[in-house]
Amino acid sequence: MNCTNCGAPLPPQTNRCSFCHTLNDVDLRAIPRGPDGGVEPSQRSCPRCDEALEIVPLNIADGFGIDRCRKCQGIFFDPGELESILDESVSKVYEVDYPRLAKLVEEEGIKEFREISYIKCPDCRQVMNRKAYGARSGVIVDQCRDHGVWLDGRELHVLLHWVKAGGQIHQKDREAREAIEEEQRRAKLAGPIDDRPIFTGSHRYERMIDASDLFRAVRSITDILF
Numbered sequence: 463m464n465c466t467n468c469g470a471p472l473p474p475q476t477n478r479c480s481f482c483h484t485l486n487d488v489d490l491r492a493i494p495r496g497p498d499g500g501v502e503p504s505q506r507s508c509p510r511c512d513e514a515l516e517i518v519p520l521n522i523a524d525g526f527g528i529d530r531c532r533k534c535q536g537i538f539f540d541p542g543e544l545e546s547i548l549d550e551s552v553s554k555v556y557e558v559d560y561p562r563l564a565k566l567v568e569e570e571g572i573k574e575f576r577e578i579s580y581i582k583c584p585d586c587r588q589v590m591n592r593k594a595y596g597a598r599s600g601v602i603v604d605q606c607r608d609h610g611v612w613l614d615g616r617e618l619h620v621l622l623h624w625v626k627a628g629g630q631i632h633q634k635d636r637e638a639r640e641a642i643e644e645e646q647r648r649a650k651l652a653g654p655i656d657d658r659p660i661f662t663g664s665h666r667y668e669r670m671i672d673a674s675d676l677f678r679a680v681r682s683i684t685d686i687l688f
Contacts, residue, residue, distance in 0.1 A: 463488060485535060488618070489618040493551055494521040500599030504529045506584035509604070509612060510536055513582060522550045529584065538584050544611055558628030558635075563598045567625055570600025573628050585609040597633040599624040 463472050463603035468482040478485050496519025504515040508531035515538065517527040523546045529538040539547075572638065580589050590604040601620050604612040613621075621629075 485615070487536060488616055489537065489613075489620075490518065490520075490530075492622070493547065494523065495519065496521055496527075501530075502527070506538060508533050508534065508536060509581035509584055509590075510614070522546055531615075531641060537613050537615075537618060538610055539613070540610045544613070544618075544621075548621060548630070551622060552625045555626060555628050555631060558632045560625075560632075562627035563624070563629060563632065566620060566627065567598050567600040570620060580604075581612065583609050584612070595621065596624060596629050597636045599629055631633070 463486075464470060465482060465486055470481040472478075472486060473480055498519075501516040501518050504517045506515045506529050508514065508515055511531055513531055513533050514618055515529040515531055517681070518530050519525065519527045526540075526543060526546070528540075528543060530536070572654045578592070580592065581604050582588060583590050586606065586609055588604045588606065592602050593605050595603045597599045599621060601613070601617050601624070603617070606612075624630075
């Protein structure tokens, strides 16, 4: 992908051109906007810049608006909005491109060397949790349990490429595999039915049963001999 200002290739780990320093809009470039293409003021503030966010209307599903920072291009998604964008903006994928997924992880891993910072939810102002999104996407999102997910600039672009590479298929396969492994683990802990003890009472009760069996055996032998 090239810079929209000077045409130079963009570095893999950022949307800022290293030549002219233009911050390129790579997240919403291929996503259809609302009918008028305008924006509206939001009551929320950017957790990175502390600037007022803008509501950008999108022509996806039934139509909804996302909260975006004009300065850093970070985006806050209400619950379900990010999933709708990923589902609606990418053509149907039927297989996993593992080399492409590996490249995404490698490129996004460069950001792990940056200082980790916890940011506050633009809605409730509580500190959000950092969480890896999906399997092998390379993207760490900031998530509020009640209000939504924050993506830094360019991370939506990366997730769209993750979906194109079959990331969602890989995620579902991993979840199914983990469910099977968990079921096998539980079955192993339970043990075979035939190996389970017949008597589960106290030691005294078990000794009484053993004594009763011994008495019957002695009585049978006595009947035979006498």
